[in-house]
């Protein structure tokens with residue numbers, strides 16, 4: 001067995017890149033998003049402590065299949081993924097409590113290749129707690145936590161120490177509109193060398209009724225989650241929204257193949273975002289878009305991956321084809337193909 005507490009090679013290292021820019025980003029997003037002709041807020045502001053708790057509840061709802069479907073695929077394919085990637089390190093973007101990650105860590109640990117886990121998450125307590133528990137659970141595992149926003153701090157991910165698997169699970173890539181999605185995938189591709197892979201979760205296009213029910217559950221948990229963003233603005237920016245002034249809306253847009261969540265004003269009213277000295281008027285029935293959650297076909301995902309310089313290695317789905325995990329790697333560059341002698 002290897003020594004675990006060598007001070008020259010510490011088991012746990014945690015870097016924090018939180019610099020107060022989180023608060024600025026909320027203020028900027030509100031100033032920008034609530035003064036547009038079509039009001040909009042980015043979904044990342046849902047997740048304060050209450051929002052994270054509501055999201056955990058969503059994952060347990062009978063209507064919300066993605067979490068269960070993704071876990072089932074992981075359980076089914078973890079050993080194959082471990083063999084295909086031979087990964088010595090797992091880098092996880094938006095690691096949260098690392099609940100699903102254990103399935104992967106187990107398989108990589110079992111295969112004997114796993115050396116390091118690199119969780120990247122904005123929630124400091126989650127990164128610290130999972131570093132602690134995982135190093136206890138997996139003897140010999142080193143954890144290098146990165147506390148930061150994966151949209152801003154990917155350059156803080158440490159250099160690879162061996163074949164690397166980057167995991168971006170849950171279908172969160174669906175929150176990016178198509179252009180930024182490709183840009184973000186290209187940034188992820190920048191973390192990958194020739195021996196590395198990306199494992200990404202994507203929700204799939206399906207019956208709109210099934211999709212809409214997943215985002216508008218009978219118990220109203222998703223409605224509360226949606227309205228929670230207004231409570232975040234009340235607390236963080238001294239706004240005076242009454243969340244009960246808004247109805248929760250979830251609609252599948254078949255042209256864009258994404259779910260949109262909105263908050264629709266029940267009556268004409270003006271709220272004040274006092275920290276920004278900003279009055280915000282809502283007409284009766286006016287809608288504020290709070291999230292897009294894109295749904296994928298294999299063709300669409302291939303297109304996005306290829307635009308980011310990636311190619312599909314495996315496409316894994318659950319038996320009902322509700323959700324997919326894709327394993328991809330950096331594609332041979334077009335220049336390399338063009339400059340080769342054509343033999344392949």
Ligand code: AVJ
Pocket residue numbers: 058066170171172174175214215222291292293
């Ligand atoms: C965390 C972005 C994957 O889009 O399904 C769940 C968030 N929103 N219910 C999703 C969410 C409403 C979720 N992601």
